[in-house]
Amino acid sequence: MQITVQAKSGELTFDCGQHESILYAGLRQGVPLPFECATGTCGTCRARVMAGDIDVQWKQAPGAARLKPDKGDILMCQTRARSDCVVRVPSELAIADAARPAARRGIIRAIRRLTKDVAHFDLHLSAPMSFQAGQFVVIEAAGVAGGRAYSMVNFAADCERLELLIKRKPGGRFGDWLFDELQGEPAVQVFGPLGRAVFRPAEDRNIACIAGGSGIAGMMAILDHAVQADHFRSHAGALYFGVRTLADAFYLEQLSRYVAASHGNLDVVIALSDEAAATPLHAAFPLLKLASGMVHAVAASEMAARDRDVLTYVAGPPVMVDSTIRSLIAGGAAIKDIRYDKFG
């Protein structure tokens, strides 16, 4: 089937298969369609169907709340084409500068529990994938409705083994499946890479990463890439990692390795929201600092004290991302110096 997209900047046509969303079909062919979360929550990929038959997968998607379905409004990430279609998007088509996303198959292996509700797993891809640190993939498993977005924890060129992180949430079907029901080494559908909150050493910037809970995943890839590129030889870095209690923190050994390799230029602070930090440094990992308070507040006060030109990455639960963006802007950060991908 053929999809024709009309935008302010012109018109484009691409092919779309029966079993893929209009968004994924366009992206994998290099069409720079507007999107952020790619999983139905943000609403950025809204479009209006001008002609053709469609099939909406997740009608209650939160990102669809403001749409006018009677006028043909859809989320492209939740819609498949049943015939040739003409759709309009309200923005210009941006120029894609990252690697094109594609569909691959993946096999889940080596799941290991990191805390009571967080697990780390490997995803072996059917074909290697290039991506930028900070990007994510969307995984769909047979028998679990819908796709979930996971940021890569590791960074490598032409990567065949992605490391991913999952936080189990009450009622989360994918988490229940992965934690409890999964047998053997299941195959899943993988689409990616996606995401604009990327790290490129060539930008030559000091960086700060502010992560809440499982939002740490993409930050680990950013630090992985930065350490591989020896970025901290000439640039400052900071990671503020927010968790409820010290027992909820993880990746501490890996973070210690990154600090040790940073020529003294990377600061890692674990911010504890629900308990007081007993010591200024982690007792078992003395290269890591501890602080008490919500991570956005801890980061804001430390960053204010430094007064440095810095590119800031933010990831975590929607409420945490919102509070962090507020405190960064109120603290005088310019919007071009804040990067995040919105999932809520």
Place this chain on the structure above:
Amino acid sequence: MAWKRICEATEVAENSVKKFEVDGVPILVVNYGAGFRAIPPICPHMEEPLEESGVVARCVLTCTKHLWAWNLQTLEMQGETERPLKTYDIKHENGVILADIDGELTYDFDSEDDMDDDFFK
């Protein structure tokens, strides 16, 4: 021309926003330090309530939801912002902020959402 009293200048702290209602018209007053602005209380992007999502710093109003932002002195759009802010004319007399309110200023979300043909020209 109908100058109406909105509030005392001291009611809106520096670098903050506050919502008022004048004769049924909702108005957001923005204090950016060097001056005040009176605007409709919603972001022209996706109707976010600016009393919650708006942050004022360094003379810029930012809607923290999707980072649309405007310079409050020049009303210049910042970054990826695509629509201008609408403003009421105001004057600041004896510690009181007055606005020229001749009906409510609104944004036309429908024509944006409707993606009319002229939208692509």
